[in-house]
Amino acid sequence: MKFIIAIIKPFKLDEVREALSAIGVAGMTVSEVKGFGRQKGQTEIYRGAEYSTNMLPKVKLEIAASDALAAQVVETIQQTASTDSIGDGKIFVLDLASTTRIRTGETGDNAL
Amino acid sequence: MIRKLLWGAGAIATSMVAATAAWAAETAEAVTDAAVTAVTAVPAEVAAPVAEAAAAVPNPGNNAWMMTSTILVLLMILPGLALFYGGLTRSKNMLSTMTQIGATAALAMLVWVMWGYGLAFGPEGNQFISWGKFFLAGVTPDSTAATFTDEVISEYIFICFQMTFAAITAALVLGSVVERMKFSAVMVFVAIWLTIVYFPIAHMVWEARGVFFVMGALDFAGGTVVHINAGVSALVAALILGKRRGYPTEPMPPHSLTLTMVGTGLLWVGWFGFNAGSALEANGSAALAMINTFVATASAGLFWMLTERVMGHKGSALGFCSGIVAGLVAVTPAAGNSGPFGAIVLGAVASVVCYFAVAKLKPALGYDDSLDAFGIHGIGGIIGAIGTGIVFSPALGGPGGDDFVIGAQLVTQVKTVLATIVISSVGTAIAIYIAKAVTGLRVSEQTEIEGLDIGEHGERAYN
Numbered sequence: 001m002k003f004i005i006a007i008i009k010p011f012k013l014d015e016v017r018e019a020l021s022a023i024g025v026a027g028m029t030v031s032e033v034k035g036f037g038r039q040k041g042q043t044e045i046y047r048g049a050e051y052s053t054n055m056l057p058k059v060k061l062e063i064a065a066s067d068a069l070a071a072q073v074v075e076t077i078q079q080t081a082s083t084d085s086i087g088d089g090k091i092f093v094l095d096l097a098s099t100t101r102i103r104t105g106e107t108g109d110n111a112l
Numbered sequence: 113m114i115r116k117l118l119w120g121a122g123a124i125a126t127s128m129v130a131a132t133a134a135w136a137a138e139t140a141e142a143v144t145d146a147a148v149t150a151v152t153a154v155p156a157e158v159a160a161p162v163a164e165a166a167a168a169v170p171n172p173g174n175n176a177w178m179m180t181s182t183i184l185v186l187l188m189i190l191p192g193l194a195l196f197y198g199g200l201t202r203s204k205n206m207l208s209t210m211t212q213i214g215a216t217a218a219l220a221m222l223v224w225v226m227w228g229y230g231l232a233f234g235p236e237g238n239q240f241i242s243w244g245k246f247f248l249a250g251v252t253p254d255s256t257a258a259t260f261t262d263e264v265i266s267e268y269i270f271i272c273f274q275m276t277f278a279a280i281t282a283a284l285v286l287g288s289v290v291e292r293m294k295f296s297a298v299m300v301f302v303a304i305w306l307t308i309v310y311f312p313i314a315h316m317v318w319e320a321r322g323v324f325f326v327m328g329a330l331d332f333a334g335g336t337v338v339h340i341n342a343g344v345s346a347l348v349a350a351l352i353l354g355k356r357r358g359y360p361t362e363p364m365p366p367h368s369l370t371l372t373m374v375g376t377g378l379l380w381v382g383w384f385g386f387n388a389g390s391a392l393e394a395n396g397s398a399a400l401a402m403i404n405t406f407v408a409t410a411s412a413g414l415f416w417m418l419t420e421r422v423m424g425h426k427g428s429a430l431g432f433c434s435g436i437v438a439g440l441v442a443v444t445p446a447a448g449n450s451g452p453f454g455a456i457v458l459g460a461v462a463s464v465v466c467y468f469a470v471a472k473l474k475p476a477l478g479y480d481d482s483l484d485a486f487g488i489h490g491i492g493g494i495i496g497a498i499g500t501g502i503v504f505s506p507a508l509g510g511p512g513g514d515d516f517v518i519g520a521q522l523v524t525q526v527k528t529v530l531a532t533i534v535i536s537s538v539g540t541a542i543a544i545y546i547a548k549a550v551t552g553l554r555v556s557e558q559t560e561i562e563g564l565d566i567g568e569h570g571e572r573a574y575n
Binding site for chain 1: 360363365366423425426428430431434467470471472474475484
């Protein structure tokens with residue numbers, strides 16, 4: 001199993017969720033986060049005074065997927081979340097040691 | 113310990129003052145009774161003209177409009193200015209800013225009925241100050257105040273209307289000192305400032321014996337009395353108080369431009385009471401003030417955003433709000449003293465000049481006028497007051513007579529502006545130093561870091 005963390009632009013969330021549901025992803029966790037990468041931040045101007053914001057708002061997706069589905073999930077997120085402009089985000093894939101569904105006690109792929 | 117004693121003394125003095133007020137009201141009744149007896153006692157032929165002179169009855173329409181205007185000005189203060197200023201501060205100082213404005217307005221109202229009205233519009237006096245009618249002695253539901261024609265309005269309404277002006281002007285000054293001034297210092301400062309700065313200037317500009325009134329200075333709704341006065345006082349107060357911790361190196365962006373926009377809207381609505389109410393009647397002059405308050409403001413809101421574009425930035429919401437306020441300020445002295453197109457030009461010019469005052473002059477000189485009370489009210493007020501001397505001209509669509517000369521009027525306007533600047537500066541310095549001696553003026557470093565909401569009031573704006 002793989003654990004996939006994707007940081008994407010907030011307005012792309014609905015599109016990515018729909019595309020992932022279509023390929024069979026059963027669930028995900030979404031958080032509103034702030035951070036920076038190459039985009040660094042942006043400058044805001046209030047009445048002529050400049051303030052640089054170095055943390056930008058993003059959305060973080062956390063998805064657990066079977067080994068068979070993982071590559072497809074990454075590809076789907078990459079394609080739907082891309083706008084070809086700076087700040088589109090990143091996808092991290094980690095090995096996932098175990099999964100347990102709390103209600104039933106099922107483990108492994110059955111618990112996804 | 114000494115401070116506690118001072119507060120105790122203050123409380124005793126206040127209660128004595130309240131008792132005196134009750135006594136004054138009783139005396140007033142007695143005086144009225146005596147007057148009625150005297151009138152009934154005199155022979156019929158003498159009584160007739162007396163009765164005729166006493167027959168100036170307020171027109172209910174005018175009274176109704178002035179009551180509405182008065183409440184509109186209150187709308188400018190408590191929700192309006194409180195939200196406008198509050199949104200511009202950091203979230204840890206939101207409540208502190210709003211509380212300072214609310215409490216200042218409340219204090220100003222009490223000071224006004226105790227001695228403010230007497231000092232500004234009392235029956236006795238000279239060209240600099242008046243006296244009499246302290247604690248509203250002698251004012252009854254039947255007493256009347258003059259307007260600009262032979263109509264009259266109920267004196268209580270005039271007192272309330274002018275009361276709201278004193279309240280908002282004192283609150284405006286605070287825009288430069290928020291986020292670092294003690295609440296107690298604000299209260300002491302406001303009581304003294306109103307007494308030695310606001311009331312005399314209101315008398316000099318608006319009262320028939322006042323020195324600027326006699327000179328023929330044009331100030332329809334308070335460009336000099338309210339905006340230049342508040343703006344210059346704000347600058348002086350900010351200079352004496354010092355900069356906020358971290359200014360200008362630390363970012364201090366407004367915490368809620370949404371609330372600032374709400375406040376801006378309420379200010380604009382309330383300003384119709386301010387400007388159209390200053391005709392003191394529901395007549396054509398009020399209508400002129402009304403249309404000018406629409407168009408000058410609209411022009412200024414758009415011109416600020418346009419200036420931002422020209423300077424290479426995006427047209428911003430805060431720019432729009434700032435422009436709206438700059439336009440309102442500039443049209444205040446000109447409201448009933450300009451044609452609509454003169455007002456549009458005045459709004460545009462004030463907006464552009466205020467932009468540069470705020471975006472260029474302030475950083476260049478390095479003073480911490482936190483919410484730009486000077487940059488917008490002071491500068492906008494000066495542009496408006498001087499501009500009024502131009503747009504009043506009938507050649508430019510203004511309501512001036514055919515014999516109106518721009519040059520001479522401009523000299524009068526400039527003299528009034530300069531004199532106001534001097535009086536405001538000196539008076540504010542005195543008031544601030546007294547507040548400093550009594551309260552210490554500035555919050556502790558710890559309170560400033562944590563925010564004045566918790567430090568001064570023990571509450572949070574957002575939980």
